[in-house]
Amino acid sequence: MKKLFLFISCCFFAANISAQSIVAETEIGDAESEVAQTQIAIIPEPVSLVKKAGMFTLPENVIIQAVKSVDLKQSINYLSDRITTTTGKFVSTVSNSAHPTIKLILNTQEDAQLGKEGYKLNVNPTQVVITANQPAGIFYGVQSLLQLFPAEIESKELVKGIKWKAPCVDVIDYPKLGWRGLMFDVARHFFTKQEVKQFIDDMVRYKFNLLHLHLADDEGWRIEIKGLPKLIEIGAWSVKKTGTFGEFTPPAPDEPRTYGGFYTQEDIKELVQYAQERFVNILPEIDVPGHSLAIIASYPELSCTPDAVNYKVRSGEKIMDWSRGAPPTALVDNTLCPANEKVYVFLDSVLTQVAKLFPFEYIHMGGDEAPHNFWEKNDQIKALMVREGLKTMPQVQAYFEKRVEQIVISKGKKFMGWDEILEGGVSPTAAVMSWRGMKYGIQAANDKHNVVMSPTDFAYLDYMQADAITEPKVYASLRLNKAYQFNPVPAGVNAQYIIGAQANLWTEQIFTFRQVEYMVYPRAFAIAESIWSPIEKKNWTNFVDRTQQHFKRLDFAEIKYSPAIYDPIFTVKRSADKQLMIELTTEIDGLDIYYSFDNSTPDRFYPKYTSALQVPKDASMLRVITYRGKQPIGRLISMPVADLQKRAR
Ligand code: ACM
Numbered sequence: 233m234k235k236l237f238l239f240i241s242c243c244f245f246a247a248n249i250s251a252q253s254i255v256a257e258t259e260i261g262d263a264e265s266e267v268a269q270t271q272i273a274i275i276p277e278p279v280s281l282v283k284k285a286g287m288f289t290l291p292e293n294v295i296i297q298a299v300k301s302v303d304l305k306q307s308i309n310y311l312s313d314r315i316t317t318t319t320g321k322f323v324s325t326v327s328n329s330a331h332p333t334i335k336l337i338l339n340t341q342e343d344a345q346l347g348k349e350g351y352k353l354n355v356n357p358t359q360v361v362i363t364a365n366q367p368a369g370i371f372y373g374v375q376s377l378l379q380l381f382p383a384e385i386e387s388k389e390l391v392k393g394i395k396w397k398a399p400c401v402d403v404i405d406y407p408k409l410g411w412r413g414l415m416f417d418v419a420r421h422f423f424t425k426q427e428v429k430q431f432i433d434d435m436v437r438y439k440f441n442l443l444h445l446h447l448a449d450d451e452g453w454r455i456e457i458k459g460l461p462k463l464i465e466i467g468a469w470s471v472k473k474t475g476t477f478g479e480f481t482p483p484a485p486d487e488p489r490t491y492g493g494f495y496t497q498e499d500i501k502e503l504v505q506y507a508q509e510r511f512v513n514i515l516p517e518i519d520v521p522g523h524s525l526a527i528i529a530s531y532p533e534l535s536c537t538p539d540a541v542n543y544k545v546r547s548g549e550k551i552m553d554w555s556r557g558a559p560p561t562a563l564v565d566n567t568l569c570p571a572n573e574k575v576y577v578f579l580d581s582v583l584t585q586v587a588k589l590f591p592f593e594y595i596h597m598g599g600d601e602a603p604h605n606f607w608e609k610n611d612q613i614k615a616l617m618v619r620e621g622l623k624t625m626p627q628v629q630a631y632f633e634k635r636v637e638q639i640v641i642s643k644g645k646k647f648m649g650w651d652e653i654l655e656g657g658v659s660p661t662a663a664v665m666s667w668r669g670m671k672y673g674i675q676a677a678n679d680k681h682n683v684v685m686s687p688t689d690f691a692y693l694d695y696m697q698a699d700a701i702t703e704p705k706v707y708a709s710l711r712l713n714k715a716y717q718f719n720p721v722p723a724g725v726n727a728q729y730i731i732g733a734q735a736n737l738w739t740e741q742i743f744t745f746r747q748v749e750y751m752v753y754p755r756a757f758a759i760a761e762s763i764w765s766p767i768e769k770k771n772w773t774n775f776v777d778r779t780q781q782h783f784k785r786l787d788f789a790e791i792k793y794s795p796a797i798y799d800p801i802f803t804v805k806r807s808a809d810k811q812l813m814i815e816l817t818t819e820i821d822g823l824d825i826y827y828s829f830d831n832s833t834p835d836r837f838y839p840k841y842t843s844a845l846q847v848p849k850d851a852s853m854l855r856v857i858t859y860r861g862k863q864p865i866g867r868l869i870s871m872p873v874a875d876l877q878k879r880a881r
Pocket of ligand 1 (some may be wrong): 600603650667
């Protein structure tokens with residue numbers, strides 16, 4: 233065994249290999265000396281990882297040595313908490329020690345390669361050293377270090393009987409892009425301050441550094457604004473409904489409006505600080521002029537439509553007709569009125585306070601999916617068009633966006649909007665968040681606008697990630713492998729204007745925080761790696777291996793995730809003689825699919841799928857399950873034949 237180990241370590245020693253096939257052996261002389269194998273599985277994949285011989289073991293007394301400990305207090309606290317909670321080891325922090333266990337070093341001489349967020353992590357048999365130019369880099373080094381320990385390190389409680397070992401490595405790592413975001417829609421459904429903190433805790437494990445909070449929409453206004461009390465008295469509350477959002481029956485006038493909530497200004501300050509301590513900026517979004525029904529229900533005078541006095545915050549009933557595509561036709565006017573000066577006074581008050589509460593340099597002002605059909609009929613809008621020489625509705629919206637940008641700038645902030653702000657003429661200083669694919673982002677970057685890429689095709693986490701039969705119904709799908717193909721800096725783009733990328737979690741169909749996590753993970757792994765890691769380092773097979781390692785970590789951390797990669801994918805066709813043909817595939821390799829048509833639950837002694845299935849004449853249900861070897865791994869999926877028939881049409 234010893235000889236074998238020496239041979240293996242000679243081959244691997246100092247070789248700069250990716251984590252792809254790395255297996256770390258137990259130390260020489262380890263009493264049990266069995267081949268306890270530890271796969272290195274860091275997400276996002278580091279720029280460079282060199283596996284060295286040996287293992288580091290956490291001692292009973294862990295001494296963290298940090299020279300500039302004031303600057304590093306967040307990382308020290310975070311690391312100490314994580315170690316103490318799970319391992320029960322005693323952790324102390326010193327500025328100098330003869331034998332520190334973990335050294336955190338801020339470079340006095342800038343290491344240009346690392347930039348603001350990069351780090352070097354050296355794990356040796358008796359010591360760990362993390363160096364960085366800035367505290368954020370140390371924090372990311374800590375995240376990578378924790379991912380080297382056994383998965384149990386993620387636990388929320390003391391875990392006994394584990395050898396707290398990490399493989400020896402030299403890591404050099406830094407991000408591709410500086411804006412690595414997740415958008416969390418807290419407007420469609422309200423999520424508590426504690427849940428937002430949990431969202432932050434989850435995202436920083438994967439080196440995300442920006443939380444985009446979607447704070448206002450038709451279904452709710454979520455932030456206290458002094459002097460505008462109705463926003464939280466009326467705008468934050470709807471009628472509680474359960475089922476499929478968008479298809480709810482319109483609420484009766486007497487139904488209690490008690491569903492929702494808002495963050496007080498003190499809550500916001502607490503969240504901003506909580507995020508900052510974890511190197512996360514919060515980008516506030518106030519979505520206008522569309523998506524504004526909660527504002528209008530609170531202050532109907534901000535609408536162009538007199539009937540707005542009867543409007544209520546949306547409770548998931550139908551308010552838009554999308555049958556003719558985007559922009560939709562509004563059934564109720566959910567827009568602020570660009571021709572009404574009171575709107576700009578209102579936005580000035582809101583933005584004065586929002587700008588003070590959120591230290592981040594940008595404020596996102598929405599601008600997406602604003603329906604224009606009520607404006608088209610409105611005399612105030614017609615008069616505005618004459619006065620300002622505006623010819624089209626997109627030009628009316630562009631007039632609005634420019635005025636809003638001026639307000640944002642007057643508060644010392646930069647203006648950002650969804651890519652619809654490019655229509656009708658955009659100001660040269662506006663930053664663009666590209667969501668309707670990448671093309672608007674590419675166009676905007678080439679026109680020298682700062683751009684954040686968050687295209688539906690790769691980065692919409694509200695889309696279904698498994699077969700519709702297992703998911704709350706959403707109009708589109710995004711599987712993990714597609715999310716992993718996200719390249720936020722595509723060929724031909726003026727790359728210096730791509731300031732970042734993010735994934736978006738809209739929450740129309742998400743009623744609980746457990747479902748939030750299920751929708752975010754594991755797709756956020758794919759997004760994190762697409763934004764952080766060099767494109768040459770991305771490898772789907774290797775990523776799937778690491779993702780499965782992280783499923784164990786999420787289990788210990790009690791974070792919900794989707795196991796959709798283990799589910800079979802159904803494709804239906806009609807043969808030449810009109811027979812229904814059902815093809816079953818899997819998103820990842822190495823799985824076997826077993827099935828039944830007799831309503832019983834299949835296991836691995838049932839027929840194994842090998843080629844397209846035909847439905848027996850009177851069968852009404854296809855049940856399938858995947859196995860890896862002898863272990864069931866996928867969910868049992870029961871698919872009505874009638875459903876497959878519909879899909880084949
Ligand atoms: C969006 O998804 N409407 C920005």
